[in-house]
Amino acid sequence: MTKSKRDRIKVEPFLAFGNTHEVFFKGRVITAYQQKRPSSRNGWLKNVLATIKRYAGSSVPNMTVEIIFQDKTYVVQTDQDGVFELQVGDSPAQSAQNEIVTFQVVHPEIKNSPVAHLEVLRYSGATGVISDIDDTVIISHSTDLGRKFWLSVSKNALTRRPLPGVSSFYRKLTENGKLPMFYVSSSDWSLFDLIKDFLRFRHIPDGPLLLKDKHINLKNVWKSGGGDHQHKYQKIVHLFKLYPEMAFYLIGDSGQEDPEIYADMVQKYPNRVKGVFIRLVGKFDPARRKQLEEKISTENFHFVETSEQAIAILEQEMKEN
Structure with a gap:
């Protein structure tokens, strides 16, 4: 790695x-890249060029990252996709002030290595929400590879469209943002800032995004959001373990494997799932429904076509409880 390229390396905290x-x-x-803020006036050509720029940046493997939190220093290595993670215990909040963690590449040595900062968010309570993103929150056409690819490269965070009514449904689910919201998706980390901007622009409750680790670049950008979805199951299990006192609503769509993944969660944690909402994408195969019914009780498994249907079901459940 040349010195000039190393000088452009930075930590992107998620x-x-x-x-x-x-x-x-x-x-x-x-490797650092500069991306202009999205605009609703951008045409498809500007958005395609922005996508090329987004994926032209390279993840850097085998780098040593120093993490400083609560006056303690931790050191981690990036994997083959340039990704790192760390979970630390015995770290209760030390004050009512915002907690900040810092990240910095420390090896190989980089001149004036930039320091990245992120606010630490802590969640507690009895109820949380875990949601998929593609075709659950944002229109993606995941079952049509060509349409999905063109949509993903020709639109930006302000021109991508949400599913109708999803903002109202999620505000109802989270009691206007009082309950924690988590997103688990097969989209890759290169789309992290786009999804964050999209949620804010569309007034959809924000929350941690747990995306797919496998690096996507210009050669395989068409694979973004595809492939094996078992990583979603693993990330949901992680959330269940991190919040053992919390029961969750699970929100997804029928276009991929959400019904089967959520059924596995109901089976594994029968008392931890408050309800499942599956947005129907096309017709739901009767054989799939039968397999679900043979596996678990689908009493709290709600298949809906619109957000209005989901809101009506949620309001009825609230009245009964």
């Missing part, structure tokens, strides 16, 4: 969240 005594950190090391 996650710093936890419970009352544990905190989970995640990020990656990349």
